[in-house]
Amino acid sequence: MFDLKTDVNGVLDELYSAKCKNYEMICPILLPLGINQASAITFSKHIFNEITVIGSVDKKFVVVYAKLKKLLIIIDQHAAHERVRLEMLMNEYTHQEIEEVTFKQSKLKKTIPLKLSSDEVRCLSSKDVNNHFRKLGVSYNLQGNCMDIVAVPTCLYNNVFENVDTEKDKLLKLFVSSFIKEEFDFLKNSRCFSKTIPNFLNKIINHEACRGAIKFGDVLTTEACQNLVQSLSLCKLPFQCAHGRPTMVPLTNMRKMPPKVERQKVNLKKLKAL
Numbered sequence: 001m002f003d004l005k006t007d008v009n010g011v012l013d014e015l016y017s018a019k020c021k022n023y024e025m026i027c028p029i030l031l032p033l034g035i036n037q038a039s040a041i042t043f044s045k046h047i048f049n050e051i052t053v054i055g056s057v058d059k060k061f062v063v064v065y066a067k068l069k070k071l072l073i074i075i076d077q078h079a080a081h082e083r084v085r086l087e088m089l090m091n092e093y094t095h096q097e098i099e100e101v102t103f104k105q106s107k108l109k110k111t112i113p114l115k116l117s118s119d120e121v122r123c124l125s126s127k128d129v130n131n132h133f134r135k136l137g138v139s140y141n142l143q144g145n146c147m148d149i150v151a152v153p154t155c156l157y158n159n160v161f162e163n164v165d166t167e168k169d170k171l172l173k174l175f176v177s178s179f180i181k182e183e184f185d186f187l188k189n190s191r192c193f194s195k196t197i198p199n200f201l202n203k204i205i206n207h208e209a210c211r212g213a214i215k216f217g218d219v220l221t222t223e224a225c226q227n228l229v230q231s232l233s234l235c236k237l238p239f240q241c242a243h244g245r246p247t248m249v250p251l252t253n254m255r256k257m258p259p260k261v262e263r264q265k266v267n268l269k270k271l272k273a274l
């Protein structure tokens with residue numbers, strides 16, 4: 001007896017698998033990456049040479065395709081722009097030489113007086129300490145137990161004068177005294193000069209980079225996405241935002257079926273007999 005149910009299913013299975021094979025020849029297969037696989041993929045700057053921008057997704061991410069690695073990658077639009085801005089601001093606010101970063105300074109119209117302990121006066125009288133603060137953008141004169149600040153780091157100055165509406169002088173004094181206190185504490189505890197950028201200035205520049213960066217929810221045209229990826233490719237550390245979060249993450253591996261795939265024949269006799 002002709003078993004319609006079994007045969008129909010058989011024919012459909014054959015048709016389906018034949019169709020699938022055809023599609024697999026032209027469509028990439030999506031292989032979602034597990035957490036372990038994704039974290040095993042490391043990016044180097046060469047990745048930017050093989051990237052094609054696809055476009056913006058959900059007003060949050062830029063999707064790109066890395067042709068050689070066959071990876072679909074998402075770029076966090078805020079984190080990426082924050083990194084671009086951070087490196088731009090570091091260039092604007094510092095002179096960077098091979099092993100030394102010197103902060104540019106802004107001269108004050110009105111000096112800021114700070115009272116000091118005798119320990120602090122002794123410390124600040126040293127030529128090396130004076131030099132150290134000068135490299136951080138702070139210039140001062142000592143008068144008795146008072147420190148007269150005549151110049152401050154430009155990043156700190158701009159942060160107060162460009163973003164605060166009232167009590168700018170008061171806020172600047174608070175910022176400068178906190179910064180100097182932090183440096184004193186470091187000198188006291190470590191008994192050496194730090195070679196890295198002080199936390200206080202780092203935070204200020206990171207904050208400025210974040211504040212002016214593209215946000216989630218901002219609409220990016222394809223051209224804006226391309227410009228963002230291009231700017232990111234020119235960064236020294238393109239794979240982390242100012243706060244250390246990744247700027248780009250592999251989403252999925254895309255590969256095509258190997259070229260030699262035998263196509264299954266559809267049983268047309270069975271199909272006609274239906």
Ligand SMILES: [Zn+2]
Nearest residue numbers: 078082210211
């Ligand atoms: Zn941010």
